Amino acid sequence: MDQYDVAIIGSGPGGYVAAIRCAQLGMKTAIIEKYSTLGGTCLNVGCIPSKAMLDSSHHYEDAINHFEEHGIEIPGEIKVNLEKMIGRKQGVVDQTTKGIQFLMDKNKITVFEGLGSFKDATHVNIKKNDGKTEEIEAKNIIIATGSKPSTLPFIKIDKERIITSTEALELKEVPKHMIVIGGGVIGLELGQVYKRLGADVTVVEFMDRIIPGMDAALSKELTKVMKKQKVKFALSHKVKSVERKGDTIIVKADDKKGQEVVFEGDYCLVAVGRRPYTDGLNVDAAGVKLDDRGKVIVNEHLKTNVDNIYAIGDVIKGAMLAHKAEEEGTLVAEQLAGQKPHIDYNLIPGVVYTWPEVAAVGKTEEELKEAGVDYKVGQFPMRALGRARASMDTDGFVKILADKKTDEVLGVHMIGARCADLITEAVTAMEFRASAEDISRMSHAHPTYAEAVKEAALAATGDRALHI
Numbered sequence: 001m002d003q004y005d006v007a008i009i010g011s012g013p014g015g016y017v018a019a020i021r022c023a024q025l026g027m028k029t030a031i032i033e034k035y036s037t038l039g040g041t042c043l044n045v046g047c048i049p050s051k052a053m054l055d056s057s058h059h060y061e062d063a064i065n066h067f068e069e070h071g072i073e074i075p076g077e078i079k080v081n082l083e084k085m086i087g088r089k090q091g092v093v094d095q096t097t098k099g100i101q102f103l104m105d106k107n108k109i110t111v112f113e114g115l116g117s118f119k120d121a122t123h124v125n126i127k128k129n130d131g132k133t134e135e136i137e138a139k140n141i142i143i144a145t146g147s148k149p150s151t152l153p154f155i156k157i158d159k160e161r162i163i164t165s166t167e168a169l170e171l172k173e174v175p176k177h178m179i180v181i182g183g184g185v186i187g188l189e190l191g192q193v194y195k196r197l198g199a200d201v202t203v204v205e206f207m208d209r210i211i212p213g214m215d216a217a218l219s220k221e222l223t224k225v226m227k228k229q230k231v232k233f234a235l236s237h238k239v240k241s242v243e244r245k246g247d248t249i250i251v252k253a254d255d256k257k258g259q260e261v262v263f264e265g266d267y268c269l270v271a272v273g274r275r276p277y278t279d280g281l282n283v284d285a286a287g288v289k290l291d292d293r294g295k296v297i298v299n300e301h302l303k304t305n306v307d308n309i310y311a312i313g314d315v316i317k318g319a320m321l322a323h324k325a326e327e328e329g330t331l332v333a334e335q336l337a338g339q340k341p342h343i344d345y346n347l348i349p350g351v352v353y354t355w356p357e358v359a360a361v362g363k364t365e366e367e368l369k370e371a372g373v374d375y376k377v378g379q380f381p382m383r384a385l386g387r388a389r390a391s392m393d394t395d396g397f398v399k400i401l402a403d404k405k406t407d408e409v410l411g412v413h414m415i416g417a418r419c420a421d422l423i424t425e426a427v428t429a430m431e432f433r434a435s436a437e438d439i440s441r442m443s444h445a446h447p448t449y450a451e452a453v454k455e456a457a458l459a460a461t462g463d464r465a466l467h468i
C-alpha cells in the first residue's frame with residue numbers, strides 16, 4: 001500500500017494549492033479527485049468559465065451598444081454564435097485544468113482519479129471509475145471536497161430548463177426569458193451574461209436587496225445600473241413553487257404584502273447558494289464531525305475533531321470563495337511543516353464580476369453601525385475621473401470607511417470598471433493597517449480608475465477630494 005505524509009481529498013483551489021505547498025515543503029503528497037479533470041468547481045464550472053462567458057458577452061454588448069459612439073461602424077448584423085462562445089469558454093477551462101495537472105507533475109504530487117472515502121483516520125479508499133478500488137495510507141489528511149449548488153426543497157432541478165449555474169454555462173440557446181431565483185453573486189453574474197446575449201432576465205430575491213451580505217450602498221448602485229441594463233428585479237419575493245409545463249417555467253412567489261406573483265419564462269436559474277459536499281466521503285469511518293448544515297467542523301487551525309485530519313475551503317465555515325480556499329490550503333500545509341501562518345478573514349475581499357464590477361473588503365457600514373464603532377465616510381464617484389470618461393465607464397464609486405479617531409481604514413467598498421483588480425490596493429493598505437491619510441498621500445497614476453481610491457481617501461480625511 002502506498003504511504004504518504006499528506007493525502008488531500010478534492011482538487012479545487014483549496015486542495016490543489018494545499019498539495020503544491022505541502023510538496024514545496026518536502027512532504028510526500030497525494031491528491032484524490034473524483035473527476036477526470038483537476039481544479040474543482042472553480043476551474044471547471046465556477047470562477048473561470050463564468051468569467052469567460054462574462055467577457056465574451058461583454059464584448060458582444062459593447063459591439064452592439066457602444067461601438068458606434070466610439071466611432072466604430074460594423075456593416076451588417078452582429079450576431080451571437082452561442083456554440084462558439086461556449087466552445088471558447090471550454091477551451092479556457094481545458095487549458096487551465098491542464099495547467100493544474102502540469103503543476104502536480106512539476107511538484108511530484110501523485111494524482112489519483114476516483115472517489116475518495118475514509119476507511120479510518122489514516123486510510124483512504126479510492127474507488128476508480130473502472131470500478132477498481134485502491135487504498136492509500138497517509139499520516140495527515142486534508143478534506144477539500146468543496147460544495148455543490150443547493151436548491152429549495154420544493155424545486156426539482158431538471159438540468160434542462162430548471163437549472164443551476166453548472167448547466168447555465170452550457171446552454172444550447174439564449175433563453176427568451178430567464179427567471180433567476182437568487183440575487184447573489186452567481187445569479188447576477190450569469191443573469192447579466194444572458195441579458196447581454198438578448199434574454200429578458202428577471203431576478204427574484206427573498207431579501208429586500210441584491211448582494212445582501214455586501215454594503216447596502218453597493219446593492220443600491222448595482223440595482224440602479226442593472227435596471228438601466230433592463231434587468232428586472234422582484235425583491236422581497238418569497239418563491240413558493242417552480243413548475244415546468246412543456247418549455248414553459250412557471251415560478252410563483254409571494255411579495256412582501258403576501259400577494260401571489262406569477263413569473264413565466266423558458267428557463268429558471270436556481271442560484272440560492274451552495275451546500276458543503278461530503279457525499280460518499282464516509283466521514284463517520286474516520287470519526288470526523290459535521291455541523292447541522294453539513295459543514296466539516298474545524299478549529300482555528302482548520303483541524304477537525306480528529307487530530308491528523310484537516311478541512312479547508314467551501315466544505316467548512318466562512319465565505320465560499322476560491323481565494324479563501326487557497327489561503328486555507330497554504331495555512332494547513334505550513335502548519336504541518338511546523339510554521340505558524342495566519343489568515344485574517346476580515347481581509348478576504350469579496351467580488352461580483354458583473355459590469356460594473358463590485359468589490360469590497362473589511363467591515364460594511366451596517367456592521368460598523370451595529371458594532372457601535374465611530375466611523376467616517378469618504379466617497380468618490382467614478383464619473384469624476386478622466387479615465388472613466390475616456391472609456392465611457394462612468395457608473396459607480398469608491399467608498400472608504402475609516403475610524404473617526406484613529407483614521408485607520410476599516411472597510412473599502414467599490415463599484416465600477418475594474419474594481420475586482422482595484423480592491424487589492426485596499427487589501428494591501430488594510431493588511432498594513434493604513435490610515436485614510438496614508439492612502440491619500442500615495443501617488444496614484446493618472447489617468448486611472450485607482451485615482452478614485454485616492455480621492456475617496458482624501459474625502460475621508462476631511463473633505464479634501466480634489467476633483468469634485
Ligand SMILES: Cc1cc2nc3c(=O)[nH]c(=O)nc-3n(C[C@H](O)[C@H](O)[C@H](O)COP(=O)(O)OP(=O)(O)OC[C@H]3O[C@@H](n4cnc5c(N)ncnc54)[C@H](O)[C@@H]3O)c2cc1C
Pocket residue numbers: 009010011012013014015032033034035039040041042043045046047048050114115116117144145146147165186277278279280281312313314315320321322323324325353
Ligand atoms: C458559477 C460560479 C462562479 C464562481 N465564481 C467565483 C469567483 O469569481 N471567485 C471566487 O473566489 N469564487 C467563485 N466561485 C466559488 C468557488 O468556485 C469556490 O469557492 C471554490 O471552488 C471552492 O474551492 P474548494 O477547493 O473548497 O472546492 P471545489 O472547488 O468545490 O473543489 C472540490 C473538489 O473535490 C472533489 N471531490 C469532492 N468529493 C470528493 C471525493 N470524495 N473524492 C474525490 N474528490 C472529491 C470535487 O469533484 C471537486 O473537484 C464560483 C462558484 C460558482 C459555482
